[in-house]
Amino acid sequence: MKRLEPFLPVVGVIGLLAVWSIAVHSGFVDPVLLPPPKAAFDALVKGMGGVLGFDFVRTVERTVWATLIAAVIAIPLGIVLGSSERLYRSLEFVIDFFRSTPASAMFPLFLVLFGVGDKTKISVAAFGAMLVILFNVAYGVMNARKTRLLAAKVMGASRLRVLFDVMLLESLPQTFVGLRNGVSLALVIIVVAEMFIGSQDGIGHSVFEAQQLFEMPRMYAAIFAAGALGYGLNLLFLLIERRFVHWSGR
């Protein structure tokens, strides 16, 4: 029994495919709305070698840019805000407010600012991701263990040394929480933007176009591609975290 344990995650997948097949073949669901798994899978394989593959790469590009811009702005800013509790408290409401504002509500504003194109999509996504990362970095710095800061101080570390040698590293686990949430949010915003803001490519465009043309297998294929991308990005950050923040949670 023990040897089978690594295969447990597969059970859910098989279950899902089984329910899907039964639903289609029993005639319970209209096969036009829900094609059999095989049709969707074939469309995925075929698509990834062609148009869908190109759309996939475009979405990855946009998401990576958005996350990168967000991280470059939010990490240093978060450290500054976090190292001064007063400064953070005075900006906390503004950050929390915009963090709670659905980023999609910002589309019209960014359209006015940047016009129709990649700039708008990437900047809205970066905006959303930035606030999430900023919030987490600042909290990571603020919640640095007091004993650890005191230990560095008692050994004669200057304020700047404490910031770089202790606070920065102390905040890394929380920073990665922010990065993972940030990249997920950026992907959501990018995909929505690709659907509705005059886009010629991207996974969002692919899903939307397939639906408009009623090419259901292609639509499901695009949805799975989006899912795989989201899962993959999260996994990537987890692996980076495990490599560089080996002490996280220990």
Add this chain to the structure above:
Amino acid sequence: MSATHALRPAPAEVPTSAPVGGAGLRPHVTIRGLSKRFGEAVIYDKFDLDIPRGELISVFGPNGCGKSTLINMIAGLIPLDEGQVLFDGMLLSEIKFGYVFQNYREALFPWLRAFDNIAYPLKLAGVGKSERRAQVEKLVARLGVRLDLNKYPYQMSGGQQQLVSIMRALVVEPEILFLDEPFSALDYEMTLFMREQLQKLFIETKTTTVLVSHDLEEAVYLADRVLLLSRYPARVADFVRYDGARPRTDVTLSDPDFVRTKAHCLEVFQREVRRA
């Protein structure tokens, strides 16, 4: 020196402390007019104390009397409201000292290997990499510690982590070492082991050591003198000398002198607890 004397209540029949520095040595640390309040509570009010050189002093007293506060103030972790602490007439900023926290888990840096944790104070002092390595290795050899210093703190047991923590405090060759209940987060077996380590280390280095303890047996067992504090505002209830030969062992625990000293400390402690 007379200040300590004047503060000490009439000694009981136990042979309590000879005047500090009686051998003609100046005291290592002189504390004068120390005052500290937390909100309404006056923890210290014009407190005077001399700490002798090269001795291990245990600090013991009722809960919340300010044992840790005392060494934290001496070590500069928390500011004094009033008063002065001098080390051979010098300020804290002019001397080298080591401090060991109770919570080793939060005091060590988990992103550094044990070796780099120990070497960190040297790095702060601007010591070069090869010299740092040499000094840590020298310390390891001197203490006869058997530890894999390539491990990260979270890969070590509690006792090993605290040992790393103590080594980090010792690597700068401090003139004085402060330990704030260093073994209270360890299990009993590890506590016994660590007491021996600390004793060995003290015999080896003869560094003036101030140890806060909440365990009277441990306090007496390790100490040259036990500083008994009253409830706050803290006074020196007694400053009891214990001359048991080192290295002390399990046999020490049943030695009549040890038993008598411990009983005396307990009596003073209980008197102070009842006074409230």
